[in-house]
Every structure is written in structure tokens, then in C-alpha cells.
Amino acid sequence: MSRMDRRSFLRAVARAGLSAAALASFPPALRAALAAAKPAAGAAPDTSGPPEMIVRNDRPEHWETTLEALGRSWITRNDRFFVRSHLSVPTPDLDAWRLEVSGLVHSPLSLTLAQARALPLETDAVTLECAGNGRGLMKLPSTAGTQWGRGAVGNASWTGVRLARLLERAGVAPEAKHVWFEALDQATFPGPPPFLRSIPIEKAMDDVLLALAMNDERLSPLHGAPLRAIVPGWYGMASTKWVTRVRLEDHPSDSFFMAKGYHYVYPGEDPAAAPPVETMRVKSVITRPIDGSEVQLAPRTDNKKKPRLRVQGFAWAGPAGVRLVEVSSDGGKSWFPAGFMGDMAKGAWRAWATEFEVTPPARFALMARATGNDGDVQPLEARPNGSGYANNSIHKVTVRVRLAT
Amino acid sequence: MTIAVATALGATAPAKPAAKTAAPVSKSAAPSKAPAKSPAAAKPAAKTAAPADTTPAPARKPYANVFADGPGRPIADGACLLCHSPMLVTQQAKDSAAWEKTLTQMIGWGSPVTTAQRDTLRRYLLGHYGTHPPTVK
Incomplete structure (x- = not known):
């Protein structure tokens, strides 16, 4: 965990007001760090947070835009854009950072950030919607996951490298059928699966961007800095943040978030036959x-x-x-x-x-x-x-x- | 921008008033026939508008960010908070089977819950975050 991550993690844990028994179950290093974080005695309710956003979870960040804020402009401001992260926000060393293109390609690539930024850049306005947007309004016998209202959606102008151009440069092998996006985000605790997703090669060769900027500003850590995928027309889970490796394979990723998560499991139907969540519905x-x-x-x-x-x-x-x-x-x-x-x-x-x-x-x-x-x-x-x-x-x-x- | 809206309305707004329908609610709401000409009527979205803040509303945090007091709370604190805040739990409304499914997944991912603690934790979660009607706040 990076220093910043650790600090915000500790603050959040401190705010949560842990019991002594819970503290005892934490690893010694974490206990010591928590003691040093010194939560204020009798702390007032937490009123901090991003203006005009609904914080549905503060760690990891699940922030929804209010409809008042969303309605103001066709382009959603960066600081009003919904946030959905599965794991901790990574803060990579940008000097050591590389964008790799590997797997079923003729010439694997490894680009520094400066090299990536020097590639021909294109800009597209793309609307992203969380697959769970509106989940809290769906009538279900039991809830599952973040109870989003209607504001886990936004529209931004994304600037980056067209994935198809990069793949052409690497030379796609004929047997490559799926593009995996490997990212830097990790859990604070060993065990949870990595957030790894893949898209079909046809989509990758069409309109996907590897974005470096959002509304003319370099990507912020919350939105995937320094580089993220933007997969137009698909729900947000396809637009992997913090991408560091693009891997070409002959099969889709079998990670948890591809194989089990993000499927339409309708009541009474076989979960094994559930269709995957992909393109956004009207x-x-x-x-x-x-x-x-x-x-x-x-x-x-x-x-x-x-x-x-x-x-x-x-x-x-x-x-x-x-x-x-x-x-x-x-x-x-x-x-x-x-x-x-x-x-x-x-x-x-x-x-x-x-x-x-x-x-x-x-x-x-x-x-x-x-x-x-x-x-x-x-x-x-x-x-x-x-x-x-x-x-x-x-x-x-x-x-x-x-x-x- | 006003003109653009007026054109859109003129091109697409229906000529037939909704007041002719029987719906009570529609008696007070009929689609406009004529293109809007009043500048006050139109406030379309701007291309790259980043309007200046006046007094932006503070963040809304609709869910409790501490676990409810109860016999299972220390287990919940220790089991859940290593990876996420309590809000992710306190906003849920799950039946016993659904909590069991969550426990299986989270323990499978390394959440430190002992076999002896598991039933207490499930009862605690069900008792405080069971199937009351969920509401989006």
C-alpha cells in the first residue's frame, strides 16, 4: 500500500470507530499504525466529502453524481464524475511505469509514460455508466452491492491512444481473440481477486481508447491515472482504470470479474447460462x-x-x-x-x-x-x-x- | 442556444394538446404547440460548460459509517473493515441466504472470520441489515 493510500485507509478505519476486539484481530503493524492515526475523541459525524456527490461508499470510493449537478452540462465536470473502484486507488511511480503490450503479438511493446503521451492522440466524448447504476431502485428480495441511485453515469471528453493503432504497431497474431486489461489496483488485504477484465478483439480494434486525459486534464488517480481504457457503448466495468498491460489472448479472461461477476442472473434461471453484462441498455x-x-x-x-x-x-x-x-x-x-x-x-x-x-x-x-x-x-x-x-x-x-x- | 432549442421544439413537439386525454394529471400539463421564444424558457446544456460553483451542496452520505452495536459487532469490524468501509454493509437489506452467500465469498477472499464466529456474524448482519424494504436515499 502506498503512503497516501495507507493514510486515507487509516483515517477511514479511525472514523469507523473500531472496537478493541476488532483491533486485536488486526495485524500488529496495522494496529500500531491505527494507534498513531489518533481518531478524535467523540468525533462529530463525518461531513467531509466531494460536493454535490452522494458517497455510497467511502472506501473504496463509490461516489454518485447528484442529478442537479449532472444536469448542468453535456460534459460532466471531472470533480462531479461518478467514481466506482473495486480496490484501493494505486499511486504508481510514474518514472517506473510502463505500458506493455504482450501476449499474442508479433512485437511486444513496453512504453514509458512519456512515450505513450508522445503517440498520436485522439479525443472522443464518451458516456460511461456503471453497470450497477439504478441497482438501489430495482425491486429485489435481497440487495447485492452498492445501492446506486441514478447518478452513476457521466459524459466526458477522453483523450488518448487509439487501442487499434497500438495493436497494429505490435502486430496482432491471427489467433488473438481477446484483449485483457491488466491494472495496478490491489486490495488492502491479500485474498480478493484482481479487477481484471477483457474485451473481444473486434471491439478492441474498433473504437477503444487508452485514455491519458479527461476533459483536457491528465487523469486523476480516482479516474485511472495515468492511463485507463475507455470502451464506448459498454457499461463502465469494461473501461478498466490504471491499465499497465494490454495482453492478447485466444480466450477471454477467466478472472472472477469476468467469469462470475457481471452476469445477468435472472431468478429461476441457471446461473451457469447467465448472459454477461456488456453493452449499455437504452x-x-x-x-x-x-x-x-x-x-x-x-x-x-x-x-x-x-x-x-x-x-x-x-x-x-x-x-x-x-x-x-x-x-x-x-x-x-x-x-x-x-x-x-x-x-x-x-x-x-x-x-x-x-x-x-x-x-x-x-x-x-x-x-x-x-x-x-x-x-x-x-x-x-x-x-x-x-x-x-x-x-x-x-x-x-x-x-x-x-x-x- | 435558445434558437437551437426552439427549433427542436418546433420540429418535434406534437400539435395535439395532451389535455384532450382523460388522464387527470395531464389536464394541467399539455405539450406546448409553438416554438419557445422566451429566452427565459431555455437553458440548454453547454458544450464544455464547467459552471462556476456558487455554494455547492455538501456531499451526501446516506448510510451509517459505523456498525450497529450488538454482540457481532467486533467480528464485523475485524472481518469487513480491512477492505471496505461499514457503509457497504449498512446499506444492505439481505435475507439469511444472501448474507450466507456474502460470507462465503468474503471468507473465500481472506476475510478473517473463524468457524466459531461465522454464525454469530451472520445473525448479527441479518438482525441489523436484514430484509427490511431497501430504500435508496
């Missing part, structure tokens, strides 16, 4: 108005027309892209298309908006439903699966509208 989120809020609308100047309520959000649909967003104000009986606006990029969500004429005071529910270019329509209720993956149920918000005085 989905939209309403960022305005906020659920449960009261909106004050100014009267129209001619006093004859009704005031209008603006409804807006984002929609995405994996590799297919989103074709249509419709909004309902009557519980889904009738749907009206919203307009798309602003920027458009292949791997990125689209901003949408519409307006409703309303007669205040009023209280009603708004729903948004997206349709992908492949014809997939967002369902009213996503089919529950045991781990709560890919919840793309239609988002419904209730709002009260008053006339501004």
Missing part, C-alpha cells in the same frame, strides 16, 4: 425538474397563454445510439417527443428537452422514455436480475408547479 434520465421539487413559473407576458414547464435530461443507448426520447405527463398513457439539443458524438449521450404548458398550481408526474436506433425501447420496469445490473426502468419524477408571485 436509458434516459430526467435532470430537470428534480423529483419532489416545487417549481415556480413566471406568468406569460400576454397573460393569455399558460406558463410552460421545462423538462430536460440525457439519453443514451449503448453502441446503437439513441433515436428518440418521449415524455409523458399522464402516467404513460400518452407520449410526446422531446427535442434533442447540443452536441452529438457517437459514444456520448444526447441532451434532450421539451416544454409543457401547465396551469398552476398543479402536481403531476413526468416520465421520460428513450428508444435506441436499434429499436430497443426503455421499459417501464427493467427485468430484475440478482445483482441488480443495468436497471434502465423509465425514470419518473413528481413535481409541484406554482405561479411565481
Whole structure:
């Protein structure tokens, strides 16, 4: 564990207020370090943390963006971008760091960070969504994992090396079928499996980036510094952070997070036949108005027309892209298309908006439903699966509208 | 940007008022017919906007970050906190079988729980983090 990791780990453990018996079960070195961390006596509730984020877990970091913050811009700010890490954030020695390309290639590569940064760089706006986004809203008999709301999603501009160019440089052997991303993150404790994922060679040769920068800033440690994969159209688990080795193999990785984790295990079905979680499902989120809020609308100047309520959000649909967003104000009986606006990029969500004429005071529910270019329509209720993956149920918000005085 | 939105609305907003439908909720909400012209009506997302902070809301931490007091708490502290914070546990609502599955996985990954402690820990977790209706906060 690096010095920084260890310090934040100790702070977190200190905050947790361990019992003497628990301390006794820790290794002696850890006990001594904990004693030195000196938690404040009668410590107040922990109110520290990233602004406008919902901390669903603080170690490892599982941070969700509030919909208020998410809705502000097509590009999500770096310090408002959701964070999901499986293990401790690594802080590698950047002088010793290497990006290796190995396995079934003709010429293995080993690049320093300076060499990687000197390669031709490309920039794509790509939306990442955690596979567990919405898990906390899925109706399951038992919970599993982090209970995300709707904000484990964000859109950033990623700059890096196109993986296909790098693989062409290394020369892909014909028997190579899968690309494994090996990363630097490790558990604080020996035992948990490494977070190792692989993607099919077809995807790797298509649009995958090895990103060095996020929204024109070098990647931060939380988001995978110095280099991470960006796999457009796939749920976030495919976009491995802290990548240090790209390994070509003739088979997919058999690591825990490929073979067992990230599968749709539907109740009553054979887990061994569960399909893997891969591409993102069609989905939209309403960022305005906020659920449960009261909106004050100014009267129209001619006093004859009704005031209008603006409804807006984002929609995405994996590799297919989103074709249509419709909004309902009557519980889904009738749907009206919203307009798309602003920027458009292949791997990125689209901003949408519409307006409703309303007669205040009023209280009603708004729903948004997206349709992908492949014809997939967002369902009213996503089919529950045991781990709560890919919840793309239609988002419904209730709002009260008053006339501004 | 206002113009872009107005165009989008003009191009896609339906001409038929929703008020004609029978739904009570829709009586007060009809889609607008005309393109929006009021600048106040439109506040579209900016391309690379990084709006300045005014007073950003503080972080929300919706789950307890200490384990509930109880006979299994020292075991939970020792078993769980080497790798993750209590929040990951306190937000759960699992039945006995689901907690058993979690214990099997975590012990398999090296969590220091003895055979003698295992039942106490499962009962503790079930008692405090059992299948009450989960709510996303």
C-alpha cells in the first residue's frame, strides 16, 4: 500500500470507530499504525466529502453524481464524475511505469509514460455508466452491492491512444481473440481477486481508447491515472482504470470479474447460462425538474397563454445510439417527443428537452422514455436480475408547479 | 442556444394538446404547440460548460459509517473493515441466504472470520441489515 493510500485507509478505519476486539484481530503493524492515526475523541459525524456527490461508499470510493449537478452540462465536470473502484486507488511511480503490450503479438511493446503521451492522440466524448447504476431502485428480495441511485453515469471528453493503432504497431497474431486489461489496483488485504477484465478483439480494434486525459486534464488517480481504457457503448466495468498491460489472448479472461461477476442472473434461471453484462441498455434520465421539487413559473407576458414547464435530461443507448426520447405527463398513457439539443458524438449521450404548458398550481408526474436506433425501447420496469445490473426502468419524477408571485 | 432549442421544439413537439386525454394529471400539463421564444424558457446544456460553483451542496452520505452495536459487532469490524468501509454493509437489506452467500465469498477472499464466529456474524448482519424494504436515499 502506498503512503497516501495507507493514510486515507487509516483515517477511514479511525472514523469507523473500531472496537478493541476488532483491533486485536488486526495485524500488529496495522494496529500500531491505527494507534498513531489518533481518531478524535467523540468525533462529530463525518461531513467531509466531494460536493454535490452522494458517497455510497467511502472506501473504496463509490461516489454518485447528484442529478442537479449532472444536469448542468453535456460534459460532466471531472470533480462531479461518478467514481466506482473495486480496490484501493494505486499511486504508481510514474518514472517506473510502463505500458506493455504482450501476449499474442508479433512485437511486444513496453512504453514509458512519456512515450505513450508522445503517440498520436485522439479525443472522443464518451458516456460511461456503471453497470450497477439504478441497482438501489430495482425491486429485489435481497440487495447485492452498492445501492446506486441514478447518478452513476457521466459524459466526458477522453483523450488518448487509439487501442487499434497500438495493436497494429505490435502486430496482432491471427489467433488473438481477446484483449485483457491488466491494472495496478490491489486490495488492502491479500485474498480478493484482481479487477481484471477483457474485451473481444473486434471491439478492441474498433473504437477503444487508452485514455491519458479527461476533459483536457491528465487523469486523476480516482479516474485511472495515468492511463485507463475507455470502451464506448459498454457499461463502465469494461473501461478498466490504471491499465499497465494490454495482453492478447485466444480466450477471454477467466478472472472472477469476468467469469462470475457481471452476469445477468435472472431468478429461476441457471446461473451457469447467465448472459454477461456488456453493452449499455437504452436509458434516459430526467435532470430537470428534480423529483419532489416545487417549481415556480413566471406568468406569460400576454397573460393569455399558460406558463410552460421545462423538462430536460440525457439519453443514451449503448453502441446503437439513441433515436428518440418521449415524455409523458399522464402516467404513460400518452407520449410526446422531446427535442434533442447540443452536441452529438457517437459514444456520448444526447441532451434532450421539451416544454409543457401547465396551469398552476398543479402536481403531476413526468416520465421520460428513450428508444435506441436499434429499436430497443426503455421499459417501464427493467427485468430484475440478482445483482441488480443495468436497471434502465423509465425514470419518473413528481413535481409541484406554482405561479411565481 | 435558445434558437437551437426552439427549433427542436418546433420540429418535434406534437400539435395535439395532451389535455384532450382523460388522464387527470395531464389536464394541467399539455405539450406546448409553438416554438419557445422566451429566452427565459431555455437553458440548454453547454458544450464544455464547467459552471462556476456558487455554494455547492455538501456531499451526501446516506448510510451509517459505523456498525450497529450488538454482540457481532467486533467480528464485523475485524472481518469487513480491512477492505471496505461499514457503509457497504449498512446499506444492505439481505435475507439469511444472501448474507450466507456474502460470507462465503468474503471468507473465500481472506476475510478473517473463524468457524466459531461465522454464525454469530451472520445473525448479527441479518438482525441489523436484514430484509427490511431497501430504500435508496
